[in-house]
Amino acid sequence: MSAGELLGPLHVTRAAAVVLDAGGVVIGWSPSAERLLGYPPEEVLGRPAATLVARKAGTQPAPWMHTVGDPGSIRSAALNLRHRDGRILRMATTMCAVAHGPDGPAVVLLAADLEELRSWEAHQAMLRGLVTQSPVWLTIYDPELRVVWANAVVDREMGGPLTPYVGRTVDELFPQGRILTEHHPPTLAGTMLQVLEDGVPVIDLHYLGRVPVAPEYERVWSCSYYRLLDARGEPIGVCEEAVDITERHRAEQRLALLVRAGSTIGTSLDVVRTATELVEVVVPRFADAVTVDLLPEVLEGMEPADQGGPRQGLLRVCGGRGAQHTARPAGGTSVAAGEPVEYAFASPQARCLASGRSIVENAPGTPAGHSGTGVHARLFVPLKARGTVMGLVTFLRSRTAVPFDADEHELADELAARTAVCIDNARRYAREYAAAVTLQRSLLPQRLPPQSAVEAAYRYLPADRQVGVGGDWFDVIPLSGTRVGLVVGDVVGHGLRAAATMGRLRTTVRALAQLDLDPDELLTRLAGVAGRGDRDSPDDGVGAEDDEIIGVTCLYAVYDPISRRCSWCSAGHPMPAVVDPATGRVCIAELPSGPPLGLGGATYENAEVELAPGSVLALFTNGLVDSRTGGAGVGLHRLVQVLAQHRLPLEKLCDRAMAVLPVGPVNDDAALLLVRTRVLDARQVACWTLPADPSVVAHARTVAAAQLDEWGLPELAFTTELVVSELVTNAIRYASGPVRLRLIRDRALLCEVSDSGHTSPHLRHAAGDEEGGRGLFLVAQTTQRWGTRYTSDGKTIWAEQSLSQAASPQHAAA
Structure with a gap:
């Protein structure tokens, strides 16, 4: 804008100037008038000025010359003047009488385009x-970036005339201010210097500071900067435009806080963690400190009672920094996390808990220059879900005297409501998780019974509570003939359904194992049970979609301490590790792996291996070897390194094996079963092969009784002779080929008779007039238990007697 434009269109230096005598005749004509109306001086000088005024035909010129007044008076009017080319120009005029002659006053008339004048006047306004009047802060800084001028709103906001601040830099005006917008110099002085140097304006830079008149309140401005140039185009300073956007900024902050709360609060199904997440979200963005108090039953996963009066007996769960400034109980001492807290009956906390509504306490306004220490505002909000109050959240401000306004009050209610829902979900999950863990642990072996075949130890580590209980299980099952069944399995999935499925399958395995089935046949039958169970189980709501059972893996092994043979079979399960007792070499067993149970079309194949006495077998689930960083290979390598220390006691070896799990939350259950094989002493086993001749029955009774005398068990001779007689007689009668008699002295006395037949004997209740059919009935009545197991070349019928009535070990040795 030029200097002339600043003076206005009617200024004498810009306007068309015309001098008229007392009769209205043009006696003076300026170059500006010639440019505006197009007439050269020679065409208008001496003419009446009225001829330049456009009027309608038949009308007389208005007597405007005669209304000017005394010399020095000014009159303005809008006239239609005719241009030399015939155009009509709407002009703004100003007339001033300058002197009185004999014929009247002389007049100076100034004329300018009416629209240009109006535009200039609007610009000036x-x-x-x-x-x-503008609410926008306007401040001008000189090339040294010192204040030289500001508009009225700056004066008002700074608490008075700007005079004391003239000559200061912006950083001196706002010593604690800071730029919030990214990618800008760290100070306003640096920003303005950049604008002064390159001339590129800066728009909408957000700046936080405090004005001297109210230093306790933080304010946010949207600032824009542009360079000022003089008439020669040289920079003379920087103009700052600033708009107070404190409320908008706080609204944006509240919205951002809600967004962050939505993504942060409730990430874990843990009550304490959820409360901690609330504190992490709001401190220091919304409050300087926060405490969370909950009812003890909420922390225990129980349903809180809906009481009408004030809730007492709360527990302090967590608190942000500065929480010592919160309203304390009557004792006046601060409460640490985990300690009980009680509030006086008339306290705002008690009223908040009783009413279920939030209460705000804002301290009176803090005078200017206050240091900001102490508590200036408190906001008590109940944690309420499904209509029940579960606890209390206390927000407080101590660094600033800004009170909690209505919007922040509403925000605190929303944050507490979200947190309450998450805490309630975590509480309910904790209850279900505890029930599931109790169910799961009740379905797992509580202790392993002592076995002659193996020494065993085990460990089980459930998954993190966020994942839920899983379906890993293990078992050691006593079998006939001093053999032992070893089981480890994994139900894929988590939750109550996985635990229930695990319990069902473990029970089924134990039942099938008592039939003395080979591992492959047992897994085949178990696969049918697993698949049929998933289809037949009712939809009782226990199995949510994320708890769906999608398969079961299982490994079943049978170890015979007499033959030292181990037969095993896998249904999609990780292969066991075997440690050679002599060399300490650890190898992963190679055996055919069938599909997981329950997927249909299952075929399984046995593998058999002979184990040296003292061999260590490690049966485990994939949760033990899966590594979060390197996969199953890394975890298996770590387990092998631990098993190489096989001479350690099994319990200590279990501890070291579980220590290889990564630190932190576990995503899957981990089960480990370690066994060290034993061999039954040859002196504890007696075996005879008898021809299929009825005459050998008496001989069988004789050698059996003689063996019991050698073992110091004469008290069992009568029953044993009866059992041997009946079993050998049945074998000779219903089978072909030689008969094999074996006595085993272990924790019980076992009598086994093997033949080549595959027909299963049945227990009968013979009638009084029948001569036979009472043999197995007598065996069942005189022994603890009996049964049949099948082999590839026939069957074995066995019977077991307790040693409780036999001679003591000392008597037997004698």
């Missing part, structure tokens, strides 16, 4: 508004 705008400038006056910016200076005196």
Whole structure:
């Protein structure tokens, strides 16, 4: 804008100037008039000025010359003047009488385009508004970035005339201010210097600071900067425009806080962690400190009672920094996390808990220059879900005296409501998780019975509570003939359904194992049970979609301490590890792996291996060897390194094996079963092969009784002779080929008779007039238990007697 434009269209230096005598005749004509109306001086000088005025035909010129007044008076009017080319120009005029002659006053007339004048006047009005009325801060800084001028709103906001601040830099005006917008110099002085140097304006830079008149309140401005140039185009300073956007900024902050709360609070199904997440979200963005108090039953996963009065006996769960400034109980001492807290009956906390509504306590306004220490505002909000109050959240401010306004009050209610829902979900999950863990642990072996075949130890580590209980299980099952069944399995999935499925399958395995089935046949039958069970189980709501059972893996092994043979079979399960007792070499067993149970079309194949006495077998689930960083290979390598220390006691070896699990939450259950094989002493086993001749029955009774005398068990001779007689007689009668008699002295006395037949004997209740059919009935009545197991070349019928009535070990040795 030029200097002439600043003076206005009617200024004498810009307007068309015309001098008229007392009769209205043009006696003076300026170059500006010639440019505006197109007449050269020679065409208008001496002419009546009225001829330049456009009027309708038949009308007389208005007597406007005669209304000017005394010399020095000014009159303005809008006239239609005719241009030399015939155009009609709407002009703004100002007339001033300058002197009185004999014929009247002489007049100076100034004329300018009416629209240009109106535009200039609007521009001037705008400038006056910016200076005196605009809410936008306007501040001008010189090339040294010192204040030289500001509009009226700056004066008001700074608490008075700007005079004391003239000559100061912006950083001196706001010593604690900081720029919030990224990718800008760290100070306003640096920003303005950049604008002064390159001339590129900066728009909408957010700046946080405090004005001297109210230093306790933080305010946010949206600032824009542009360079000022003089008439020669040289920079003379920087203009700052600033708009107070404190409320908008706080609204954006509240919205951002809600968004962050939505993604942060409730990430874990843990009550304490959820409360901690609330504190992490709001401190220090919303409050300087926060405490969370909960009812003890909420922490225990129980349903809180809906009491009408004030809730007492709360527990302090957590608190942010500065929480010592919160309203304390009557004792006046601060409460640490985990300690009980009680509030006086009339306290705002008690009223908040009783009413279920939030209560705000804002301290009176803090005078200017206050240091900001102490508590200036408290907001008590109940944690309420499904209509029941579970606890209390206390927000407080101590660094600033800004009170909690209505919007922040509403925000605190929303944050507490979200947190309460998450805490309630975590509480209910904790209850279900505890029930599931109790169910799961009740379905797992509580202790392993002592076995002659193996020494065993085990460990079980459930998954993290966020994942839920799983379906890993293990078992050691006593079998006939001093053999032992070893089981480890994994139900894929988590939750109550996985635990229930695990319990069902473990029970089924134990039942099938008592039939003395080979591992492959047992897994085949178990696969049918697993698949049929999933289809037949009712939809009782226990199995949510994420708890769906999608398969079961299982490994079953049978170890015979007499033959030292181990037969095993796998249904999609990780292969066991075997440690050679002599060399300490650890190898992963190679055996055919069938599909997981329950997927249909299952075929399984046995593998058999002879184990040296003292061999260590490690049966485990994939949760033990899966590594979060390197997969199953890394975890298996770590387990092998531990098993190489096989001479350690099994319990210590179990501890070291579980220590290889990564630190932190576990995503899957981990089960480990370690066994060290034993061999039954040859002196504890007696075996005879008898021809299929009825005459050998008496001989069988004789050698059996003689063996019991050698073992010091004469008290069992009568029953044993009866059992041997009946079993050998049945074998000779219903089978072909030689008969094999074996006595085993272990924790019980076992009598086994093997033949080549595959027909299963049945227990009968013979009638009084029948001569036979009472043999197995007598065996069942005189022994603890009996049964049949089948082999590839026939069957074995066995019977077991307790040693409780036999001679003591000392007597037997004698």
